[in-house]
Amino acid sequence: MAVALALAVGGCGSDNKGGKSSTASSSSQSKAASGGGQQSGTSAPKTDPTVKLAESTGQGGIVLTINSVARDSGGFVTVSGQLKNPGSENFVDTSGWVGTEKDVLASGDSVAGATLIDKVGKKRYYVLRDTGGKCLCTMGIVGVKAGQTVPFFAQFPAPPAGTKDLDFQLPTFPTMTVPVSG
Numbered sequence: 001m002a003v004a005l006a007l008a009v010g011g012c013g014s015d016n017k018g019g020k021s022s023t024a025s026s027s028s029q030s031k032a033a034s035g036g037g038q039q040s041g042t043s044a045p046k047t048d049p050t051v052k053l054a055e056s057t058g059q060g061g062i063v064l065t066i067n068s069v070a071r072d073s074g075g076f077v078t079v080s081g082q083l084k085n086p087g088s089e090n091f092v093d094t095s096g097w098v099g100t101e102k103d104v105l106a107s108g109d110s111v112a113g114a115t116l117i118d119k120v121g122k123k124r125y126y127v128l129r130d131t132g133g134k135c136l137c138t139m140g141i142v143g144v145k146a147g148q149t150v151p152f153f154a155q156f157p158a159p160p161a162g163t164k165d166l167d168f169q170l171p172t173f174p175t176m177t178v179p180v181s182g
Contacts, residue, residue, distance in 0.1 A: 058173035060091040062144060066168060071158055071182035076128060076136075077116065079168060079178075080153045085144040092143040096171040099127075110139040111152050117167040117175075118159045125156040 054066045066081040085091050099113025112135035116125040128136040137154035144150055159166065159180070168176050 053178045054168065054176035056174045056176055058170075059096065060093065061085070061087045062091055062172075064170060064173045064176075066176060066178050069166065069168070069178045069180050071180060072155075075158050077125075077156045077158050077166075077180060078153055079114070079116070079156070080151070082149050082151050083141070083144055084149040085146055088146050090143055090145045094141050094143060097141070099171065108139055109142045110135055111137050111141065111154050111170060112139075113171045114154045115169045116156045116159070117169065118163050119165075119167060121159060121163060123159065125159065128155045128157065 051067050063084045068080040097111050112127050138152040
């Protein structure tokens with residue numbers, strides 16, 4: 001028993017601590033060398049505007065592009081994308097994007113009317129709300145100027161883990177089927 005205790009205490013000495021630092025340092029160096037050292041640990045995905053999972057044109061010629069549909073660790077799905085006005089006139093009628101839920105006033109001009117549909121699970125998911133009734137989505141979209149691109153996001157409850165594709169709907173735009181990552 002005395003021998004086991006001596007080995008245990010000896011393992012806690014400064015020589016071992018230096019060994020752990022060396023191992024961590026070499027692990028970091030190998031990750032950096034392989035390009036794996038910089039991974040984001042945030043719950044919200046970074047949107048790459050060059051990735052187009054789906055795109056459609058709605059009322060007024062506004063182009064809706066979905067760049068990301070990702071599961072987050074908190075049990076929800078975040079849809080990120082862009083609304084672009086390629087026309088020469090400002091688009092000011094965003095009232096249809098708000099939806100018809102009772103909490104419309106809390107979110108104001110927003111994309112709170114968006115929904116996700118799991119056709120396999122036969123369930124519709126609405127944009128999540130905070131305790132004040134405000135949507136967990138982009139708010140303050142009072143219009144899209146000519147030539148302007150406005151980024152947006154909307155968060156929904158996560159469908160079951162096996163769900164691969166969802167239909168995204170935003171009023172005034174055709175339904176788009178998008179893959180879910182994560």
